[in-house]
Amino acid sequence: MSAEATNPVSAAEAAGPDAPSRRRARPRIDLRRLGRAALLGPTTRDRLPDAIGHVAEAHRAHHPDADLTVLRRAYVLAESSHRGQFRKSGEPYITHPLAVTLILAELGAETTTLTASLLHDTVEDTEVTLGQVREQFGDEVAYLVDGVTKLEKVDYGAAAEPETFRKMLVATGNDVRVMSIKLADRLHNMRTLGVMRPEKQARIAKVTRDVLIPLAERLGVQALKTELEDLVFAILHPEEYENTRALIAENTGAGDALATIAEHVSAVLREADIAAEVLVRPRHFVSVHRVRLKRGDLRGSDFGRLLVLVGEDADCYAVLGELHTCFTPVISEFKDFIAAPKFNLYQSLHTAVAAPDGAVAEVLIRTHQMHKVAEAGVVALGNPYVPAATGEGAAEPAEDGERADPTRPGWLSRLLDWQQATPDPDTFWTSLRADLAEDQEITVFHADGGTLGLPAGASCVDAAYAQHGEAAHACLGARVNGRLATLSTVLNDGDTVQLLLAQDTASGPSPEWLEHARTAAARIAITAWLQTHPETAKVPAAAPRPPAPVTADRRSGARLLADLPGIAATAVRPAGCCTPVPPDEITGFQVRGGSVTVHRTGCTAVGTMKRLGREPVTVHWGDTAECRVTLVAESFGRPRLLADLTEVIAAAGVAVVSATVEPPTEQRVRHTYTLQLPDAAGLPALMRAMRDVAGVYDVSRARRSASKED
Template sequence: MSAENAFDADNAVDIVRRGLRRIDLRRVDLRRLGRVALLGGSGRGRLPDAIEHLIKAHRAHYPEAGPEAVETLRRAYVLAESSHRGQTRKSGEPYITHPLAVTLILAELGAETTTLTASLLHDTVEDTEVTLDQVGVAFGEEVRFLVDGVTKLEKVDYGAAAEPETFRKMLLATGNDVRVMSIKLADRLHNMRTLGVMRPDKQARIARVTRDVLIPLAERLGVQALKSELEDLVFAVLHPEEYARARAMIDAAAARPDPLAVVAEDLRGVLRDAGIAAEVSIRPRHVVSVHRLMRKRGVEELGGCDFGRLLVVVEENADCYAALGELHTCFTPVIAEFKDFIAAPKFNLYQSLHTAVADRHGRIAEVLVRTRRMHRVAEAGVVALGDPHAAVEPPQGADADAPSGEGWAGPDPTQPGWLARLLEWQRAVPDADTFWSALRDDLAQDREITVFTAQGAEATGTFRLPAGASCVDAAYAVHGAGGHACVGVRVNGRLAPLGTRLRDGDTVQLLMDDSDTSGPDPEWLEHATTPAARIAIGRWLNQHPGLPGEEQPAKAPAARPAALESGVPHAEPVAVADLPGASVRLARCCTPVPPDHLIGFAIRGGTVAVHRAECPSGARMAADGRTAVPVRWRDAPSEGASYRATVLAEALSRPRLLADLTEVIASQGVGIVSAAVEPPQEHRVRHTYTVELSDQQALTALMRAMRSVPGVYDVYRAHLTTAAVQD
């Protein structure tokens, strides 16, 4: 190897390492890297000069990587270089510099040989004459799958839908192998580093997609090193003035003595005296992190310790808590800043102890405490886990002596729950624009909660939802499209409206109706936050136009519920209409029961909606010119016939009111189909219950019993003044 080539190869190593520290690549550096790629010797069987530093970076994480791995990478590079020869990037550099830089990023993060091989080849099928079959024959099916996963779809075939459909394709491939998205993230990082050669409008478009899609995916996969730099690069493009302001503050702070250095030295002394082996370093905040602090506290409130955090890296899980104890003993802890992400890891595998302490001079420093493995996973996320098809290594905190993949009962980190949910709803969205919009909405929900499911008094499992999700979202998360059949819910053992927002740790019992008439209300769309729920509800409503339609009440308590707790099934109709062949349904807005006077109106499908004669909805339809259909109660209802009624209880707000009312209702042998509680107004509250009655005389007794509950001053039948719907 010539002296010039040796110099350039070493410089390329420095380029990538500095890039990972969030320092942009310079064009001159890329030119040198290109010369190494094109001029470096690569005789038969000889390692090309351009990938010597790649092998070094790879072996830093995988010292056991032997001649076979090196030979695989050599062959992949030779194929990529020869295939891309003569191609240049918009910046003028040889094209091979791009796949080489992407692969170096992944190697520094700790990606294994298969990922690096596919990364070197990731653009060959898209931009050269190399085919997927040739890749598969030369490097195996895993590499072929990864290359296929990141290969873009052609605009000539998909037009404007090419970009969203490409991401859909990548997500589907990621569902089988998360390494696909690892390569895509590294690819986007290098493209963002070299975005300056693009037109401003194209820079902004790429930056927005990166912000809305790639950065949230990097966060969810735990690849913090890529996420942080992508955030800064996007920020510089979309908000250049604010970026420059935050950058100037960082540069000004760097020119002054760093107070964190003093705190770090004190901290090292404390841990050394306690006999805890630890490395203490300063972690500078990146630009977007400083900008967030500026907005949160104000520029004037930022001190020298705010431009970085102290990182304490120890050997064992127990050492983390021992170090934390020493810190809180020898410094003054800021208790509000303490978080334990070791006992309760984040959904993206992140584990650390977070705290803040004040030294004797009042300087407050944020401190992160983690093991070496935690640090590797915190920086590289799923990339650090290696081959997802191999046994999964348990995270720190599991039994350290257990074999790989054992001693950890948590979910497979290479098949995260958020990805499974995303793949679930995307299959139901054929339209590219809808998919693209729903994907951005889904990824914008950046925090998750854990919810427990229950059947009766017994817990049956757990699932995760985005923060702010409702019981409607829970129904579709648990039952998929079967969520249509949800007619009620208990949250932590108490009946609750379907629109109730769930909190972390809530226990949910979903009450389901298996009848064919089950379906969602349009109102559910107001409560649904997840794309899975919104798409399923929207599809059902589109497939059932007018059902519900103009007759829907504004506050329908639930969707077409059947009897749940009473165990009473629907029997044949309890009312009949003088319209040959017409089926009859009792309107849910006024829930008529014998001996109410009735009025009926024909709706779609030959069905007659039956209302109480005094129902405002019936009066409105009559005023609109709708022809009334004579209806009457069946003279002798069949055995097992049931009646549904909606009653409202006005009461003074007090603890246990809901429990007392539901207990009284149950004591009457009446099944509660759904319940809703309005927010108290001036210490008064209104409860709405839809109940299933097995006897037409039971309603009077029920209302009398409800009035006997302390605090209840009125109970009456529902009389809505808004548009109503027959279900």
């Protein structure tokens, strides 16, 4: 069954009665009582069952004229088909689709989405067939139900999970409502994850963190994203979560400081004759954690933000002018996401002002419609195939048989393009996580007048493939802000880029382009071209030299020996992409100048080299003494983290050659250590000890793109 567990305690509930609530409070719904009502069914033919009454009430709040007849029919089919099935907590299984549908109804989803949500597990977990759903509820409901139905492990084995997500993403590309249902489904399962074994909780939470939360962000469904973040935070980082919970509990009066500022803001806007609603928006757990890492000690005003809601776009700027006139603005905090919306449809003005007592309050200014989209994202857009002007009729299918979704965002189109080039499930899964891990932070303008959304650090290579697809193989260079630039040039937010393409379409990328490609789309396209044109990556044969033993690598401290019949003494070094150390199984490849680069046999570069026609060289470890290795520790930032990690390293008798700490990205911090070990056999124990440090969620050997001589 798709429902993963129960124990209905969300992060907000776990915080206790004094914790701030992000949204307007609503009555608690007892799942056991809901389950009993679900089993009793309707009392009369024309009356909605009591169990679905909450859904109907929430739906009518957004859609007063909605026809609830189809919801009644969907509920009756779902309840009868799931009858006799129970969740791990003992509630009737029907409580899960009911809860998922209620989440979507509260976000303002239209009737078709709610109908599919009620039925979303029937095809997967009951005897109901997709044909029956289509016959009773139509093609659109059947499409949505099929889009969120998991693939069977018996058919796909270990590839079932990545292939299921591939299927959902492809379906989402044709109808974004598929992912809306999936996100609500995962939110309810995360709320009720407590009865699962800890290791399964962690596995589900990691997939939620790596895939579902970034998708919620990209689709603009902030209401789901923020709660998912808190739930993942509580499972994967319980110590930091408890510290944050205690911090919020200790500052129960924090809202008073913001309330005072809010009253002052309201008075200013009334005097200026601007109709506005001023609200205090408490931060959720992860947001408080991030602010604490950024600012250290928190003041009362740091535990929330002010939200100003107005009627029209022009009113937003009028509010901004009054705030900057009557308060001291913090200019560095000003951002205009109305004139330049985020890639996920988000629009607001962001600013910060200082009160007379020195307290700084962050302020969000938006219209009521902007607020609806900010909270619910694509869910708030309704049926993408009904023209807004008439409210009737569906969009015509495209020539390829798929309906052209007017709400499909550019990032999703690019993701769908590159996934077609990755039939291997493992490669797709790895590329998907890497692609979603990139923060879509910059917007660049291209010569045609359009815009490209790219991750921070993207280069002209990424822009070329984002704009031109495979035609970017012929890219020669670029003009950035009117000036000639190399393809390796890193782009900044707001840059204008003009890509220069060769007329000769037979030309293609060089292996060095991979060093400058940040996006999965660019990396996959370049790699695919190089694989079909191996002559461009082959290394010229080295000139013969007198035979002699190949010597050692000075960087790792361990001796590497290579068997090269008919060739002289040369350098042997470990590859930077996988940094092998004894007793790793290794293989080597000859590179320019006749030297040999050594990889772990499981390194992805090995397969690439072989596909490009590069012959492996037999290598083996000689006498080993000390060993040098580079480790990367991924963690949530917290005080004393660096000290605790170095203390663990020192306790293992390991010398630190160098250490770098990258600036925090959201709440995550990356530490990179180059270490000298007295014995390579102690490396696994050291890595385990580093993973046990509070806040550290992964420690791995350093991996990077192979350098051009590799």
